[in-house]
Amino acid sequence: MGNILIVEDSSTTRSLIRTVIEDLGDEFDAFEAETGFEALKALPTETFDLIITDINMPDINGLELISFVKNNEAYKDIPMIIVTTERSEEDRDRGMSLGAEAYITKPFKAEELQEAIRAALKK
Amino acid sequence: MSTSKNEFISEAEDLLGSAQDLTLEIQESIESGKLNPDSVNALFRDMHTLKGLSGLFGLQGITELSHKLESLLDDLRLGKMGATGDLCDFLLHNIDALRGLVKDDKGESVEDVAEHLNKIDEFTKGSGAKESELDLSGMIDDSVLSVLSEYEEHRLKANIKDGSNIYSVRVVFSLDDFDIRLSELTEKIKSSGELLSTLPTSDDVPAGHIGFNLIIGSSMFAQDLQDELGEELDTLVSASGRSESEKTPEVPARSDQIPEKRMEGPSASIKSISSTVRVDIDKLDGILNTIGELNLAKGAVRRIGQELFEGYGYKPLIVDTYKVAQSLERWVSALQDQVLNIRMIPIGQIFSRLAQIIRRYSRQSGKKINLNLFGEDTNIDKFLAEEAVDPLMHIVRNAIDHGIENEEERIKRGKDPEGTIILKAYQRGNHVVVDVIDDGNGIDVAKVKSKAIEKGLVALSDDYSNREIMEMIFLPGFSTAESVTEVSGRGVGMDIVKDRISNLGGFVTVESELGMGTTMSVTLPITLAILKALMVRVGAERFAIPLTSITESFEVTDEMIQTIEGRMVVDLRGELLPIVNVGDVFDIEHDVEGSKYVVVVGFAERKMGFLLDELFGQHEIVIKSLGDYFKGLKGFAGATEIGKHEIVLVVDVEAIIEHVLIKKRERLTV
Known part of the structure; x- marks a missing residue:
């Protein structure tokens, strides 16, 4: 059991993250949202065990999504991983203080992301 | 190449196309005096995405270059760097370089881009100073500040510094359509100010709904903006008092506007939320x-x-x-x-590439040029658009190089010192026409004629009409420019342009007035793949003529055909239509007596009637290439199969028109 929502506006990055998740095993299911809006629409439709989100996106940004999830009774326990770049330290720190569980820095290795996913789900 | 590598190339090309459009937007906004933060931010995001992407594929060169550009744009969007005049040219140059790397499957090593990286360092060195920091605490609530990204915080500060008011609006929408409703509201906000932050919330929101706290920067007064948006707002920072006060009048609570009926909980699977598919x-x-x-x-x-x-x-x-x-x-x-x-794309995608060329060549040649675009939404087959872009580029270069005069000359002639180029696309029947219009010197027919004669392309004669002379610029080996210049380059003449367009089933026409300018019209079929064709017979041979090339057809009798100056014509509603005996063109034995049919093809001066023995009605045809063996065969666009395994040749109408016009010219020169 592991429903993971990927929120990322780059389709290639999205499908790469999906591949990483699928490699984790059959008990993991990857769901994709291209924008923050799509993520907001997806949240009530499925029980998610983890959300992986980019920060810089059109419509709402990753920080706003984290704030929404962490302030919502129904979703606040879903762990969140920020996918970020070394340049956006400032934004990464803001995301962590808003309640995200972990971050990984692009470009990342498959094992790094798998490690982060396993750790976040254990919590 | 692996599928994921193809995916990379496709996404990277999309990103770079968007990056180019955005850079042109930025250029426009700089020229109009106010840098557009949305375009800069979007361009930053494109570079950010490209960097992440190429990093995942181990393309270090592309990663480094996009990373450098991302940093530069980050400084720009955060106000740490000013926008200088040559910024956009510099960006376009680098976007071009990235496009080249992606296209040629290069960019794995940093060495590929070393030169570009150094130039970016040079460019960023000493450009602009960091803005002075503004302390927002006390002015804006911490709960608001904590969710702003660094960029949003910067935009908020910039708005306050510019003397804008800062407002907040709370809206609640149904989960079903909040994205549409919010986009509508965002559009309104953008026309009256800037949307600084969109924070979703579920506090005090009924089930099936979602709330948003929006932060807006605007120079409008609270009441005016409220009327404009149709939403009540709170003033966080007022430009006049710079304090948190002045609440707008109480309005009925939002919850009144929420439908009573509870939305049914969505239950469908959301495995694939994104609805776009890329297809080769x-x-x-x-x-x-x-x-x-x-x-x-x-x-x-x-x-x-x-x-x-x-x-x-x-x-x-x-x-x-x-x-x-x-x-x-x-x-x-x-x-x-x-x-x-x-397969259709809006032709605007092609225009934006041409716009870049125009900007670059305008700079190189030192001629200032205003570019106007019309009909960017006109749809055309992606393949045709791609094939037509090089010929169009050549026409545009010619217009800048040979058409538009330099500033001095234009002033002397009482013209606007800045030249104008208009790119205009529109649909005409089953064709898309692209006009490239310049207000330059126009074509000097006397010069063209003497050049063509001097080069031995046409025979010495005084009988050429202006139109015939203008057609001479399309003859192989013709070039009016006294010298080959930097801009229009060497090697490619208008004859190649004409050939390329003709191969696509289209044609090029030219209209020009000396001293006033030139219009080159490129007419292309909307799509190549499947055509409706009229099946016809000449003698014992059957042919297919694409319907896209035909304007009308009618029956003629021998009495209707008149001969004027040795040429056959038919009176078509008071207009003399030249008639071409297709049998003669293809050397087919056929019975000239008895009733026949005329099929009208071509536009304007190229309009003529094909004389045929019989029409059989329409067929949907797929044109197949004739293959190398028949490559030299003139007058046919290909072959097609029409039931019962019968193969029929497809007539290349443009080639026949061309053949007839050349014959006519030869006859004149005898």
Whole structure:
């Protein structure tokens, strides 16, 4: 059991993250949202065990999504991983203080992301 | 190449295309005096995405270059760097370099981009100073500040510094359509100010709904903005007082506007939320080929029905066969339309590439040029658009190089010192026309004629009409420019442009007035893949003529055909239409007596009638190439199969028109 929502506006990055998740095993299911809006629409439709989100996106940004999830009774326990770049330290720190569980820095290795996913789900 | 690598190339090309459009937007906004933060931010995001992408594929060179550009744009969007005049040229140059790397499958090593990286360092060095920090605490609530990204915080500060008011608005929408409703509201906000932050919230929001706290920067007064948006707002920072006060009048609570009825909880799976699929155009071609085969099968069913009817009359089964053939026809043609639609792109995508060329060459040649675009939404087949872009680019270069005069000359002639180039696209029947209009010097017919004669391209004569002389610029080996310049380059002449367009089933025409300017019109079919064609007979030979090339057809008798100056003409509604005997063109023996048909082709000066023996009606055809063996065969666009395994040649109407016009010119010069 592991429903993971990927929120990322780059389709290639999205499908790469999906591949990483699928490699984790059959008990993991990857769901994709291209924008923050799509993520907001997806949240009530499925029980998610983890959300992986980019920060810089059109419509709402990753920080706003984290704030929404962490302030919502129904979703606040879903762990969140920020996918970020070394340049956006400032934004990464803001995301962590808003309640995200972990971050990984692009470009990342498959094992790094798998490690982060396993750790976040254990919590 | 692996699928994911192809995915990379496709996404990278999309990103770079968007990056180019955004840079042009930024250029415009700089020229109008106010840098557009949304465009800068979007461009930053494109570079950010490209960097992440190329990093995942180990393309270090592309990663480094996009990373450098991202940093530069980050500084720009955060106000740590000013926007200088040459910024956009610099960005375009680098976007071009990235495009080249992606296209040539390069960019794995940093060495590929070392030169570009150094130039970016040089460019960023000493440009602009960091803005002075503004302390927001006390002015804006911490709960608001904590969710702003660094960029949003910067925009908030910039708005306050510019003297804008900062407002907050709370809206609640249904989960079903909040994205649409919010986008509508965002559009309104953007026309009255800037949307600084969109924070979703579920506090005090009924089930099935979602709330948003929006932060807006605007120079409008609270009441005015409230009227404009139709939403009540709170003032966080007022430009006049710079304090948190002045609440807007109380309005009925939002909850009143929420429908009573509870939305049914969505339950469908959301495995794939993104609804876009990227498809290789070859795959679409494959589908079109299959549809072509389906068309043949459809024709066969219809023919069988016809033969059964002729043999046995209206039996129920035969009527059924007809009905099946009919619905088959309907669905096949619907399928065909749908697939053709997928291949369509707005021609604006091509225009934006041409715009870049124009900007670059305008700079190189030192001629200032205003560019106006019209009809960017006109749709055209992606393949045709790509094939037409180089010929169009050449026409545009010519317009800048040979058409538009330098500033001094223009002032002397009482013209606007800045030249104008207009790119205009529109649909005409089954064609898309792209006009490239310049207000330059126009074509000097006397000069063109003497040049053509001097080069031995045409015979010495005084009988050429202006139009015929202008057509001479399309002759192989012709070039009016006294010297080959930097801009229009060497090697490619208008004859190549004409050939390339003609190969696509299109044609180029020119109109010009000396001293006033030139209009080059490129006419292209909307789509190549499947055509409706008229089946015709000349002597014992059957041909297909694409319907896109035909304006009308009618029956003629021998008496209707007159001969004027040795040329056959027909009076068509008071206009003399030149008639071409297709049998003569192809050297086919045929009976000239008796009633015949005329098919009218071409536009304006190229309009003429083809004289034929018989018309058989329309067929959907898929044109197949004749292959190398028949490559030299002139006058045919290809071959097609029409039921019963019969192969029919498809007439290349433009080539025949061309052939006839050349014959006419030769005759004049005898």
